[in-house]
Amino acid sequence: MLKSKSFLMSLMVVSSIGLVACGGGNNDDVNAPANDSETDNMNNETTTGEGDVPEKPEQLTMWVNDEEAQLDANEALAEKFTEEYGIDVEIIPFSMVDQAEGMSLDGPSGQGADLFFQPHDRMGDIHLQGLAAELELTDDQQERFSHYNEDAVASLSYEEVQYGIPAVMETYALFRNTDLVPEAPETMEELMDIAHDVTDGDTYGFLMNATDLYFTYPFLTPNGGYVFGQDENGVYDPNDIGLNTAEAVEGAKVVQSWFDEDLIPDGIDMDIVKGLFSDGKAGMVVSGAWDIPEFQSALGDNMEISMLPKVDDELLTTFNGTKGWLVNYYTEHQYWATELALFLTNAENSHTYFEMAGELPAHTEVEIEDELMTAFFDQIQSSVPMPNIPETSKVWEPMNDALEFISQGDDPQEVLDEAVEQIKEQISIMN
Amino acid sequence: MARINSQYDQDTLVNPKHNPTVAALLSVIPGLGQMYNKRYVKGAVLFILFAAFVIVMIEFISTGLQGLITLGEVPREDDSRVFLSNGIISLILTVFFLGFYYLNIQDALKDAKRIQLGWKVPNMREGFRNAWDTSFPYLLIAPGLFLLMFVVVFPLLYMIFIAFTNFNLYNAPPREILEWIGFQNFINLFTINEWRNTFVNVLSWTLIWTFVATTLQIALAMFLAVITNDPRLKFKKLIRTVFILPWAVPAFVTIIIFSALFHDTFGAINTQIIIPLFGEGIPWLQNATWTKIALIMIQVWLGFPFIYALFTGVLQGISSDWYEAADIDGASRWQKFRNITFPHLMFATAPLLIMQYSFNFNNFNVIYLFNQGGPAVRGQTAGGSDILISWVFGLTFENQQYNMAAAVSIILGILVATFAFFQFRRSRSFKEEGTF
Numbered sequence: 044m045l046k047s048k049s050f051l052m053s054l055m056v057v058s059s060i061g062l063v064a065c066g067g068g069n070n071d072d073v074n075a076p077a078n079d080s081e082t083d084n085m086n087n088e089t090t091t092g093e094g095d096v097p098e099k100p101e102q103l104t105m106w107v108n109d110e111e112a113q114l115d116a117n118e119a120l121a122e123k124f125t126e127e128y129g130i131d132v133e134i135i136p137f138s139m140v141d142q143a144e145g146m147s148l149d150g151p152s153g154q155g156a157d158l159f160f161q162p163h164d165r166m167g168d169i170h171l172q173g174l175a176a177e178l179e180l181t182d183d184q185q186e187r188f189s190h191y192n193e194d195a196v197a198s199l200s201y202e203e204v205q206y207g208i209p210a211v212m213e214t215y216a217l218f219r220n221t222d223l224v225p226e227a228p229e230t231m232e233e234l235m236d237i238a239h240d241v242t243d244g245d246t247y248g249f250l251m252n253a254t255d256l257y258f259t260y261p262f263l264t265p266n267g268g269y270v271f272g273q274d275e276n277g278v279y280d281p282n283d284i285g286l287n288t289a290e291a292v293e294g295a296k297v298v299q300s301w302f303d304e305d306l307i308p309d310g311i312d313m314d315i316v317k318g319l320f321s322d323g324k325a326g327m328v329v330s331g332a333w334d335i336p337e338f339q340s341a342l343g344d345n346m347e348i349s350m351l352p353k354v355d356d357e358l359l360t361t362f363n364g365t366k367g368w369l370v371n372y373y374t375e376h377q378y379w380a381t382e383l384a385l386f387l388t389n390a391e392n393s394h395t396y397f398e399m400a401g402e403l404p405a406h407t408e409v410e411i412e413d414e415l416m417t418a419f420f421d422q423i424q425s426s427v428p429m430p431n432i433p434e435t436s437k438v439w440e441p442m443n444d445a446l447e448f449i450s451q452g453d454d455p456q457e458v459l460d461e462a463v464e465q466i467k468e469q470i471s472i473m474n
Numbered sequence: 475m476a477r478i479n480s481q482y483d484q485d486t487l488v489n490p491k492h493n494p495t496v497a498a499l500l501s502v503i504p505g506l507g508q509m510y511n512k513r514y515v516k517g518a519v520l521f522i523l524f525a526a527f528v529i530v531m532i533e534f535i536s537t538g539l540q541g542l543i544t545l546g547e548v549p550r551e552d553d554s555r556v557f558l559s560n561g562i563i564s565l566i567l568t569v570f571f572l573g574f575y576y577l578n579i580q581d582a583l584k585d586a587k588r589i590q591l592g593w594k595v596p597n598m599r600e601g602f603r604n605a606w607d608t609s610f611p612y613l614l615i616a617p618g619l620f621l622l623m624f625v626v627v628f629p630l631l632y633m634i635f636i637a638f639t640n641f642n643l644y645n646a647p648p649r650e651i652l653e654w655i656g657f658q659n660f661i662n663l664f665t666i667n668e669w670r671n672t673f674v675n676v677l678s679w680t681l682i683w684t685f686v687a688t689t690l691q692i693a694l695a696m697f698l699a700v701i702t703n704d705p706r707l708k709f710k711k712l713i714r715t716v717f718i719l720p721w722a723v724p725a726f727v728t729i730i731i732f733s734a735l736f737h738d739t740f741g742a743i744n745t746q747i748i749i750p751l752f753g754e755g756i757p758w759l760q761n762a763t764w765t766k767i768a769l770i771m772i773q774v775w776l777g778f779p780f781i782y783a784l785f786t787g788v789l790q791g792i793s794s795d796w797y798e799a800a801d802i803d804g805a806s807r808w809q810k811f812r813n814i815t816f817p818h819l820m821f822a823t824a825p826l827l828i829m830q831y832s833f834n835f836n837n838f839n840v841i842y843l844f845n846q847g848g849p850a851v852r853g854q855t856a857g858g859s860d861i862l863i864s865w866v867f868g869l870t871f872e873n874q875q876y877n878m879a880a881a882v883s884i885i886l887g888i889l890v891a892t893f894a895f896f897q898f899r900r901s902r903s904f905k906e907e908g909t910f
Contacts, residue, residue, distance in 0.1 A: 151553045151648040168874070173550060173649030310738035310759055372550075433643055436873065444850030451760060458852075465855065472668050473644060473873075 095181070099130055100376040103383055105158040105368075106137035106145070116399035120392050124383055132383065139366070146174045146371065155371045157380040161207065163198035163365040167433035170201040175369040176377050178205045187385055195365040195405035197277055198428035207367035208384040209405035210393070214363040215258060215331040216422040218338060219347045223326035224248070227349035231265075231359075234327070234352045238306050241326040249306060250320065251329035252313045253298050254450050256442040257429075258329050261351055261359035263294035270438055271430045281434035281470055286442060287459035295446075295455035302450045309450065332403070332419050339415075348418040350425065363426035365405060437469040488592030497586035498579050507582025512595050520578060531567060538564025545639070546651045554639075554652035562631045566623050637880035646874070659881040672856045672865070673882070679766070680861040684835040687770045691777035692827055698778070699785035700815060714786065721779035729843040732772050733759075736844075760849050762858025769859055773840050777830065781823075788822045789815070828897040832890045836863045862886050 107117045114136055121132035135156060137145060142159045146169075149155040161169065169175050180188055188196070191209050199207030219227060223241050228234035234249060241248030252258045260270075267290030272283030285291065301307045308315075317334065319325040321341035329351070330338075338346050351359040368384035370377055386392060393404030397411060403419060404411075411420065429435065445462035449455050492511075501507030505521025508514075542561025546552030589595065596604060637659055639652045663669045702713050720728065735741045736758040744755035758764050796814045805813070820827075838861075841847055847857035847864045856865055862882060870879040 147646070147648060148555075151550075151556070168643060168646075171644060171649060172646045308739040309757075310740075315737075315740060440855075444852075447760070447850050448852060453852075461852065468668050469855065472662075472666060473642070473875075 097376070097378045099128070100379055102131040102133055103158065103376060103380055104133040104135060104156040105383070106142050106156040106160060107134050108139040108142075108160055109136035110400075112400040113402075116396045117387070119399065120387050120395060123392070124386050127386075128379075128382075130379060130383075143169060143172070143174060147172050150174055150371055150373045153373060155373060157371055157374045157376055158368050158384055159371065160210070160366060161369055163195075163207070163209075163367065163431050164429050164435060166199060166201040166206055166431040167435070169206065169369065170204070171433065174372055175206040176372045176374065178208070178370065178381060179377070180205075180381065181378075184381060184385060187389065190390070190407055191388070192365075192405045192407055192423075194363065194423075194426070194428050195367070198363075198365045198431055199367045199369075201431060202278055203276055207369045208381070208388055209365050209367040210388045210396070211367075211402035212363055212365050212405045212423055213331060213333070213403065214361045214419060214423050214426045215329055216361075216418045217349050217351050218320065218328050218330055218334070219349060220320065220323060220326055220342055221345045221347055222323065227347070228327075228352045231352050231354045235306075237326065238301075239304075242306050245319075246324045246326075247306070247308075247319060248326045249301075250311070250316045250325045250327070251307070252316055253301060253307055253311060254443060254446040255313070256439055256446065257362055259298060259446055261361045262298055263291055265294055265354040265357065265359055266290045268294060270435065271432065279430050279432045279434075281432060282467075284438075284463050284466055286438075286466075287456070287463045292456045292459055295449050295459060298446065299449045299452070299455060303452070307450075311450070332401075332416065335415055346415075348415050350418055350422045358425040361422055361426040362429045363423055364429060366402075367405070434470050434473070437466050437473065441465040441469070487590050489590050492586055492589045494583050494586035494590065497582040501579040501582040504575065504578045507579065508585070511582060511585040511589060513585065513601065515598050516601060524575075524578070527571065531571075534560070535564040535567055535571075539568070545653065546647075549651050550649060552651060554641075554647045554650075558635055558639075558652070559628075559632065562628055562635065563624075565631070566627065570623075633880050633883060636876055637884050639877055641876040641880075642878070643874040655877075659877045660885075663878065663881055663885075668855065669878070676856050676860050676862055676865050679859065680835065683766070683770070683837075683861055684831055687773040687777070687837075688827075688831045688834045690770065691774045692781055692830065694774055695778040695781035695785055696819065699782050699789055700811065703786065703789045717782050718779045720775055721783070725776050725839055726843065728776060729772065729840055732768075733844045736768050759845055762849055762851055765845055765849055765859045769840060769844055772844065773834065773837065776840065777834070781827070781830065784823050784826060785819055788819050791822075792818050825898060828894060831897075832894050835861075835890055835893075836886070837861070838863045838867065842867070 105117070105121070107114055114134065118134055121134055124130065124132055137156075137159075139160055139162070142161060143165055146155050146159055161175075188208070192212060195209035195212050196205070199205065199209050217227065223246070224237055228237055238248030253262075256263075263286075267285070268288050269285035271279040271281055272285060273279055302309065313330075316325070316328050316330065317337065320328045320330075321338060323342065323345075335348075351361065353359070368387060370380045370384065374380055387396070388404070388406055390404075390406050390408040393406040393409045394411070396402065397404055397409065403416060403423070411417070430438075441462040445458045448458045497507040497510050499507075500510050503521070504524035505517040505519075508517030508520055511517075538560040541557035542565065544557070545554040546557045585593075585595075595601075638654055638656060640655050640658075641647075641652050644650075645652065663673055698717060701707070702710060702717070707713070735743050738744060738755060738757050738759050741758070743758070749755050756764055758768050792815065797810060800810050800814060841859060841861050841864045845857075845859060847860035847868070849858050851858045856868075860868075863886065866879045866882050866886070869875045869882065
């Protein structure tokens with residue numbers, strides 16, 4: 044059941060989620076100004092106002108992903124919260140990857156933290172295991188909650204139940220080595236031209252992990268195609284898989300042509316992509332903001348980031364991921380835990396968090412001045428969340444295998460049909 | 475006992491009124507039987523111990539055992555995993571309790587019989603000293619045994635029990651209550667096409683892998699050990715050191731380096747050796763057959779130094795008298811190897827070699843680190859080089875099919891255990907100790 048690509052995929056997902064990352068912050072610069080004071084006022088209102096506010100607990104605990112930058116940032120924010128509300132916050136370092144399992148063991152026995160931190164694609168598991176509380180927001184909280192990125196909010200819900208408060212978002216974009224490729228390509232045709240020009244011997248014009256659905260998704264589905272169909276409320280239908288539609292096959296043929304024309308070498312993986320780009324032997328690569336530090340130390344000012352190019356005047360749609368705070372189902376302080384989550388992710392604190400931990404906020408009213416990050420922020424506007432139903436876990440492996448076969452020259456229609464068939468079979472034996 | 479029974483005759487009894495059956499029956503309440511035997515202190519101690527155990531544990535054990543049957547009733551309140559573990563602990567404690575209960579009755583019975591035969595009840599100090607003398611070794615191993623119960627038996631039982639529940643992603647505590655579903659998981663493994671195909675494919679490769687990789691590494695080690703043992707060879711120490719080197723580097727590191735070396739496009743093996751020689755690279759990581767060949771080569775390289783060291787040691791222990799005698803009889807080189815060297819080597823090392831086989835059967839490291847069980851094979855869900863253990867890993871940690879993973883683990887455990895059991899039994903080192 045393990046396969047190289049699925050392992051890479053999970054590594055990818057985990058690292059895209061677990062490592063220092065990116066995301067897209069201020070959805071709308073126009074909305075941004077003058078909101079800090081507003082948020083503060085609201086906070087004060089809740090502390091003093093309304094009678095239905097439950098009594099303050101003495102202490103709240105939260106599990107924070109055990110990365111130093113993230114710990115430091117959260118510690119600073121927690122101190123601020125204590126100052127403002129008089130509630131102690133205890134921070135326990137706990138790898139994000141293990142938190143769901145930890146919560147399933149500690150939650151029922153009352154030892155779980157009030158708040159824990161999870162990527163959105165775990166929502167299905169968390170829902171099935173009943174680990175997170177359904178958020179019951181007061182009107183005032185609801186008002187504050189409306190300023191978050193819609194995609195991010197939606198991806199932290201499951202079957203129309205809101206489980207999480209989004210903190211950060213991330214996606215991938217096009218990195219460029221300006222020595223080899225001075226101008227960012229506007230369209231896919233331009234990109235392919237550059238790729239043909241630059242590729243020569245062991246220098247490549249355009250590289251990406253093209254046997255991995257996570258990165259290949261935008262190229263596979265430029266004119267249509269999707270993973271799972273959604274109804275009007277955004278609920279996914281695991282029986283409706285759109286990865287072998289005519290459009291997806293069309294996209295797969297394009298991907299295949301990269302290998303046929305030797306633009307991308309056989310057996311490509313993320314390590315190779317990163318290695319070649321760091322060595323200055325790749326003009327353009329597709330990767331996430333988590334790689335900025337590595338690439339920057341290798342290429343310095345020669346690195347630029349731009350959005351993925353257009354196809355038929357439409358922007359390519361990348362996958363995005365959201366990470367957010369979830370309230371423990373078994374906590375006795377649901378209201379105050381929610382309050383803490385909202386506090387940690389409000390515009391002002393999201394900004395602090397971005398500066399300290401380098402992750403792009405999901406709050407729409409944060410202003411970020413960072414050239415490299417701007418591309419990611421733009422790209423997030425043109426992205427869709429990875430489906431967060433548990434069935435998604437059955438998609439990666441067969442699809443990555445299919446991409447592998449496509450890269451080796453097998454017929455895309457045949458291979459994708461097979462993959463979809465396999466996904467369906469896998470889903471049917473899940474239970 | 476047998477000896478006592480043979481003398482069991484009314485006439486020789488010194489205390490015919492003392493009835494062993496009564497002692498045994500009284501012992502149904504622990505301690506009473508001992509008191510009937512007039513060992514009051516011992517009886518009192520036993521009674522207090524048993525009473526204490528019952529008073530303290532009875533509730534835990536009865537709810538534990540009951541929980542083991544129901545696995546909880548109220549979703550979200552009851553955590554089936556807790557019920558399961560409490561149940562297993564209760565089960566272990568119950569077995570302990572019954573064991574001591576049985577010993578207690580036996581003890582009363584035995585003493586009563588001895589009293590009938592005129593045995594004097596020792597006074598307290600003597601009794602204590604006797605007990606100390608006979609049970610001292612047991613006293614020493616008791617804590618270890620107790621610990622073993624919880625460190626080894628408990629997790630094993632937990633795993634075995636999980637295989638008979640419906641514990642997967644869609645049925646995960648704490649939200650859901652687990653249910654016993656009997657052998658359904660095993661039945662699914664062999665009847666649902668998806669499962670069966672994968673299981674059979676993975677199992678057959680696992681067996682081939684175990685057999686070929688281990689046998690090759692033993693053969694290579696034997697060949698090299700015999701060669702380097704030749705008295706005419708110079709620089710023995712240097713050569714031996716070189717052969718031991720692969721053992722010195724952590725396997726973890728070696729495998730990852732090999733994985734890079736074997737890369738189809740960028741790996742040194744293709745770019746530096748195969749392509750210059752044959753003009754075209756070998757798809758080491760993309761073709762299942764080549765991946766398997768590469769894996770076997772890597773395992774041979776990783777595994778032979780240990781066996782080589784083993785063989786070298788044994789070879790030096792073979793007395794030269796054997797060879798001299800063979801020389802006088804005019805034996806050929808091959809005859810000497812077949813009839814002297816080979817039996818000696820095998821006799822001394824067979825148990826360790828068998829362990830090599832079971833080690834490779836579950837050699838997760840090589841498979842997982844080299845290519846994560848890949849490459850993909852069309853129309854099959856497991857990777858081309860997945861062995862059972864790496865498949866189980868995927869089931870548990872990527873697919874959260876805990877029940878199926880446990881079922882496969884049980885089958886895996888049974889396979890390894892049977893194999894090892896029969897091989898150990900058959901190996902001459904155990905059968906014919908002292909032949910050589």
